[in-house]
Every structure is written in C-alpha cells, then in structure tokens.
Amino acid sequence: MSYVGFMVNELGLEVKHYICMRCKRRFSWNEMLYLPGIRCPYCGQRIIAKTRPLVAKRVKAI
Ligand SMILES: [Zn+2]
Numbered sequence: 001m002s003y004v005g006f007m008v009n010e011l012g013l014e015v016k017h018y019i020c021m022r023c024k025r026r027f028s029w030n031e032m033l034y035l036p037g038i039r040c041p042y043c044g045q046r047i048i049a050k051t052r053p054l055v056a057k058r059v060k061a062i
Pocket of ligand 1: 020021023025040041044045
C-alpha cells in the first residue's frame with residue numbers, strides 16, 4: 001500500500017511538482033518515474049504533497 005500517505009489534490013491535476021513532507025524538497029513527477037513507487041527521490045519518504053505556485057510560497061518558509 002505505497003499510496004497510503006499520498007495526498008492528492010484533485011483540483012490541481014495540472015500540477016506537476018511535489019514536495020516531500022519529510023525533507024521539504026521539491027521535485028517533479030518525472031523524477032518519481034525512476035522510482036519503484038510514489039515516494040521522495042531524495043529521502044524515500046512516501047508522504048508527499050502536490051504543490052502549486054501559490055502554495056509554493058508558503059512552503060518556502062519551512
Ligand atoms: Zn524527502
């Protein structure tokens with residue numbers, strides 16, 4: 001069940017960028033394609049969230 005921690009924003013289907021809830025690094029969907037599942041390509045965390053340009057300003061401060 002590798003999708004358990006995956007938070008999907010159905011209203012942001014055009015969004016192509018994600019942020020890891022553990023290391024706060026941002027990455028694109030293409031980067032995840034190299035992985036066996038949906039997870040952070042940097043630390044392996046499965047809890048990631050989609051980001052939008054407006055939201056990205058907020059997470060930047062973390
Ligand atoms: Zn990470």
